[in-house]
Amino acid sequence: MPSFEQCYRAVESRDPRFDGWIYIAVASTGIYCRPSCPATTPKRQNARFFPTAAAAQDAGFRACRRCRPDAVPGSPDWDLRADVAARAMRLVDDGLVEREGVAGLAARLGYTTRHLGRLLSAELGAGPLALARARRAHTARLLLETTDLPITDVAFAAGFGSVRQFNDTIRAVFAATPGDVRRAGRRQEPTNGAVTLRLPYRPPYDAEAGWRYLADRLVPGLEELDGATYRRAVRLHHGTGVLSLTPADGYVRCELHLEDLRDLGPAAARCRRLLHLDADPAGITDALGEDPLIGPLVRARPGLRVPGSVDAFETAVRAVVGQQVSVAAARTVVGRMVATYAEPLPHPVGTLTHSFPAPGALAEAGTLPMPTARTRTVTALAGAVAGGDLDLAPGADRAEVEAGLLALPGVGPWTAAYVALRGLGDPDAFPGTDLGIRRSLVSLGVPDRPAEIAAVADRWRPLRSYAAQHLWTAAPPLTRTASGATRPDASTEGRAA
Incomplete structure (x- = not known):
């Protein structure tokens, strides 16, 4: 503080x-x-x-009805930090406490429940139950204001164990009954069964660059772009869903078609991670804008974000598939994998027919439409995730993930750094062997030597991911890989693997 x-x-x-x-x-x-x-x-x-907000609520304060403090963009601190408190916050946002309880959260982080409670209270001003309670209250408010669900259904969809607990929490947090919250909110009618949300962000936001990144990598059957609306299918904890995202002034309009409304909170959190809506552009510009090398790039595009992911496992697979091939070729390969190994959606939306394959399905795949060595890498990756040997959840320890990835056949430092950057939201990942980054640095006068590049990148810590994104965006046009970066040098990546 x-x-x-x-x-x-x-x-x-x-x-x-x-x-x-x-x-x-x-x-x-x-x-x-x-x-x-x-x-x-x-x-x-x-x-x-x-x-x-959870700390304020735990201290007995109610949310202001005018500024609605529970609806602000998330703290960039949880995005930047890799410590236990930040990892816990990401897991709470993903609904882990509702699914596995405080004991499950503590076990995932490697602490006893008592020690985790003390740690979170000291760091965040509230324990895990209070943090989860605040998240449930926020989800309940969204459902009350954006759907016609009966209030009893809202209570259980938001993760409350009983209607009485739900009523008590809403009164304590908002000083109103659930019915009052519904009547006072600017309620929007659901569209074709969708829950419509507003996902706020801190301006400026370069939506054009973000949507161009998504458009260049659309996988048939999994993703589509309809005008300014990006739409995709996703596997969630209680079922599948379809996310529709449209940029607006000061927020992104989000429509969620969900099999199970208990997934609403985690689905909204994944949308925020995909678009990096919790970034602090002013802080990033302050930190990197005065750098003599990339400062002009940062100041020219202060709203540029680092695109993330709705599923780190999917990001890892697509990074492996995209090694050494064009965007078009990789999209075709991933599309075939989706059509063959993914479960079909119970209710297709537009051209969307499947979510991404589950780790278990790819681990058991005999053959994949790619070279044998790359198939071996994908099946080994899927097997490690399915077997619990590799944790790619939002609260995963980034150093442990990197070590686990590098232990897999066919995964080198570039791939591990790329998965950390896109899949885990690591703000300090830097795939320095990437050809696009190297070409961009050469155009800025940096010698194309690993030691020189590493020395220059060190001064951008702990925000090297943002530096990488600016370098990619400013790079001379090249054939780009499906994973989102320009094709890495084959010999460097091959030796690293």
Whole structure:
């Protein structure tokens, strides 16, 4: 947490850049807000600051109905950090506590429940139950405002164990009954059974670059682009779903067609990770914009994000398939894999017919439409994930994932770094052997030697992923691989593998 004075100045300035980083609560009213709330700045003696909405709620404060602090973009801190608290937050957002309880969260992170509770309370101001409770309240509000589901169904879809627990939580968090929340919200009618959400972000946001990245890599049957709307199928914890994303002013419009509404929260979190909506562009520009080498690139495109993924396993497979081949060829191969090994959608939407194959299905595949060596890599990767030897969940330890990937046949440093960058959202992954990055650096006057490139990239820590994205975007035109980067040098990647 910043100091009290820094927090108070942020509130006085009403700067929306601090929304999601800190929350202010007012002791005299019992309400907590985002820093940019247009309400009057409280007296110093009444101001309380918290690192999370859950911490404010756990301290007995209610969400402001004017600024709706529970609906701000997520804290970039959880995106940047790789420690236990940040990993726990990502797993809570993915609904792990609802599925496996606090004991499951602790086991996934390698701690006892008591020690994890102490750690999260010290770091985030709230324990795992309070964090999960805040997430359930947020999901419930979305369902109340955007669907006509009966309130009882909303309670269980949001992850509550009983209607009484649901009612008590909504009253405590929003100072209103569930019916009041539904009537007061700007409710939108569902479209063809879809739940419609607004996913806010911190401007600026270069949606054109993000959508171009997605459009270049569409896999038939799995993804489609309909005008400005990107649509794809996805496997979730309780069933499949179809995500539809359309950029708008200040937010992305998200429509979710879900088999099971319990997947709503995790599905929305995956959309945010795919589009990197929780990034802090002002902070990134401050950190990299003055660099003498890439500073001009960063300042020219301050809204450029690092595209992520809805499924790190899918990203890893597509990275392997895309090694040494063109985008078109890799799309064709992945499309055949999807059609052959994935479960069909129960209700196809548009041209979408299948989700991506499950790890178990690819692990047992006898042959795949690619060279034998690459088939061996994909089946080994799928087997490691299916068997639990390789964890690619949102809260996975990034160092352990890298070590696990490098232990697989056919995976070298470039592939491991790329999976960390796109699949795990690692802000400091840098595939320095990538040909596009090297060509871009050469055009900026950096010698094409590994030691020179590594030395230059070191000064961009811990934000090398953003530097890589700017270098890729500025690279001279080349044939690009399906994994999203220009084709890596064959000899370098081959020796590394």
